[in-house]
Amino acid sequence: MPPKRPAEVLVLDSDNEEPTLGPSRPRSSTGAPYGGVNGSSGAASVAPGLDEDAQFEQDIALAMELSLRQTAQAGLLGAAEGVSADLQAAGSSHTFGVGGESRAEMERARLERQRVREMSNPTPPAASTSQGGGSAARPTPRKRFATMADVLQDGSARDRTPRTSSSHGSTQSKTHMRFWDGAVKRVPNDYVPDAEALSFADLIGPASSLQKSVVSAYCLDPFWVASHFEENAPLLLVMPRAQGDTLPTMAPCPVKDNTLRIIPPTNQDLDRAGVMHIKFMIHVHTDFLRIAIPTANAIAYDWSTIDNALYVHDFPLLTKDKVDPSPLKNPSNTQYSRRFIEVCRELGIPKGFMADFRHYDFARSNDVRLVETVQGRWPRADYDKGGGLAALARAVTSFNFAPGGRWEIEATGSSIGRYKNNWLAQMLGAANGIHPASYFRAGAGNQIPALIPRTPAGEKTRLPIRIIFPTEDEILGGRDGAGGGGTLFCPSGTWNENTFPRHLFHRGESKRHKVPAHTKLILGLHKYSSADPPAHEGFMYIGSHNFTPAAWGRLENAAGGPQLKLANWELGVLLPIRASSAEELEKKASDLVTYRRPLVPYAPDERPWQQELHLSQ
Template sequence: MSSSDDEDLQRAIAMSLGQLDCTPEDKAMPPAAIASRNRGGAPPIISSAEVTANSPNPPSNRSINEGLRRLDRRQLEAERLARQKARKHQAGPSASASSAQNDERPSKRTRTGPSVASSQAREVVDLTSPPRPSKATALSAGPHAPREKDSSIPTPPTSQSQGQAIRQILQDSLGISISNHSASASTTPSSVRITEPQYLDGAIKRTWAFGCPRDNDIKIEEVLQNHDLKSLILSTFDFDHEWFGTKVKLDMTRQLWIVGAANDDQRYEWSLAPAVYSNVELCVLDMKNGHNHGKFLIGSHPKYLRVAITTANLKGHDWGESGKMENTVFIIDLPRLPEGKKTSEDEATAFCQNLRFYLKSLNVGLSARDALLRFDWSRTRNLGFVCSLQGASIGDDGQRIGLPGLSQAIKELNLKSNRLALDYATSSLGALSRGFMKQFLTAAKGEELEATKEKYDADIKLGDLLKQFRVYFPTVDTVRASKGGEEAGGTIFLRKRWYDAPSFPKASMHDHKSTRNGILSHNKLIICRGQIGPEDEDNAGATEGKKVAWAYVGSHNFTQAAWGTLSRDKNTKTLKVNCRNNECGVIIPIFRGGASEQVGQEDKNAEEDGLPGYEVFARKMEIPFEIPGERYGNKKPWFTDG
């Protein structure tokens, strides 16, 4: 690889090793501004100094692991003062005198002056090269490193010493043991087992579940392929990073964690992670009014890039280790291009372009996004990437987000239909209405969307809607009868007052039962079967209808928070979409064919209706839940609030 390529890739993830403080200028800037100011558009360096003194103290979000949440900050400060005192004794009288004024510096919450660490150079990491053995060497070679250092000035604590202190506190106070991965010897290139791409055309896998026979399933270790995993960008909502730290080789794999924080306390707690885990950079998003709910893993290997889009959070329960819960993963491997070659912007598929747009919106830097172009994306041409972003969007960006983004992807993939049967399996439900369901069906058909206000719900004939739409959510009986019982239903969400509202389409509800007995599902899957008649074909000479089938796998639950609400922008008079969450998923075409094409012996009834049957999905995936499923009837759903 050329030196220029190395320089580009080195800017991909700006590591925060050895620097937990930020400059006063950074403190005054919002995270997005810090991100844009960082070299190459890199994500913001997470700093404990970003925590303000007057922050509120609401309950911490469950996405932050208990180990970091329960750290005693006073104990951390005592540990810092003890290290400072030891350094003064080592440095001698002159150092003690020169640093005496720092003995009473404010705590991390109230610090307003520049810290010693903020003058240190940020280490820049190559996405594809093996990690450099010494942090000190990398820091001293940085572009902003001091030319000379007075030996009388005490050396600030390193990331390694801070990590050791935090690990000791976790062990002493909480009984949590975290191994010091950075202390182990780096894996030499000769000892690395090089893995080969396995899923060049993409695959849909259900997650492994302990105690169940293995059949077209996948474990987190098999997704990561950590033998030669050189870099990893991940996003998740609920993150057990202690568990995840056992799944990757922390001394070998550079990581960027994209997580959300609802308040300053959570930002501070996340800022401790780089000191505990080596080679980890954090991009913490401000999610005060929603959630960073998107779930993906993008891993760089010597021979390929692996993109995994999943319904699972990064914790053992979601990946089947408890034997009580299941999820689904879409996975595709993209071969590395020859040295010096890149995918041009013109050659990039819509999937590639929309994924890079999503990463940019999550504050992932330009160099990291451009590094993805060193791989061959041509086999994603028949896939659609759909996303949602917190906040309001209009114009071209608005057409890529939420419901408009879904409609656009269906049109681009030539999956439009005027008749559609839709099955939506979800692990959370919002305050559904017939108006929102009508909008969703319109988007899923690939039709143009309009802002439909709730007052028009009564105009939509419920019978016509129910013929096309089935919603799958577990009943209280299904949760109680599962292997994990009610305790396992903690991540399955529906409020009773929403379901009891007159506008809730109860007749659309079907029990969500896994085909693996006793396993609860955390899936977010859409199964669509459609038809377009000859009168609606662009080709006026068409004599028969076209059938289509497609599936969605991703993080979007069936909620308006995930897919967005539609309105008209007052200034531009164009469609505006407003989402509360960050979400992402993939559209996988399953079938395209004419009316006379055979689609399976068991599809006779569907054939009579002019739609392809469920059998067509067996070509590319196993539907992991009972379909068409049992109607609720007099049964009740599982309620989060009883």
């Protein structure tokens, strides 16, 4: 076991800690993720020139808000109203709400509907004793931690006081588990207990060595998150601006001591921005650093009721006595760690929270690739800074897969986008490692990679893409009925478009029987026609990206030249899959993904789950 690093005692330098922005990429000060829905009490307004990806994200946000209103009319929002009242009281004249507020309140309402059903049904779902999914009692306050003001400044003195308590809501064995080579895990589920699942509390690790934490999510319940930490543990929340939150971009969060929240910047270059959809956790311990990237939001529902997964990686202390002050100059940095630090800086996370990265050894993440989307419009020369399609292509190329053959992809997520043939070809090109800068430019025939088959006008695409999404009968027949589909979106208007590729859809059956999935995965498999292929290989993406243009970007020809337009903030990892035979490759792929394989195409009379047809009634 590596030696323990003593805890830092840091000193505040408030003049330098408000996030600053480069002159070439101005951001708004509001950070509102989707305009009218979070910023007003009425329906979302559509700005002139609103692009279809941002409009699609806004439509989904509005659907969430409408669902919330209907639930409120049914008198089922007591819990959510109580939380809002508590937050308002804690924030004095300001409302310090929940990021993605309509989503969080809708999900609390769903839990309330579930509670009402369970009152009339004497058989509740089975629950695991180590889930840690609900709110837990806050432990007795301690005074051993540095203050939040201390943490914000990069200092050198450290807290040497030992701690003996464990993270509450988690078992001793799981808080002391380490994932030095990284691991894909499932979150707990009340309906289908899983001994291998990791709860939110499990991921925090032992409280005896915890120094500070960062939690980022599109939908984040500050009270629920804070309930997992000791009163004085430094905690930073990264979240979209909630309705009524008029505090500065970085401000104290009144859910417990030593807690701040950061609102990531919104890019003003976009006609209308999408959402801050990034989900991750950083837990800094005296003897190791943990980074977790879940598909779950930071709310109880996502960690107990619907199916979610995560990638977790632990890093030991460096053995070097002297370290460079800059975490980017850590000699053990890999693409994964370096790009993670850069993305955190883009999000506006204070330097004091990232300075610890200089002390840890990231060498064992060399076979993992971080794949990000940084919101904005990016010219051709800067595609790699923005990420999205470019980040995926670069990550695939870096694995040095064998040449030839063709790539087939399977994609699942919680939202379905407005798919056009060109975008599907560009996405498949990225999955083949074809960088968009290598082909996209003005002029006919330059919209998709030359190696990707072209779809004649008016014909269905024949690309090897399978889209996985639950059917209506899967949700209605699930353990939570229609309520279980409240965070899954395939608008009927999108599905019914004449050119929509309905033939690519496959049933989205989770391995957890009758539990709807909120996971976001892409599985790529390298296939050859020969009986003796040069390799058996593939990859899996896991993270926040849905299979949509808003998440991965759209290539456009603008007045200033080609550009990659990225509506959202997103984050995930790409993992290689290597095998010695075709059978082993299939087995490894099936073991990694959260859905059932082989896939089953939709029958002619089947349609996807469309929540507005059920939850609006």
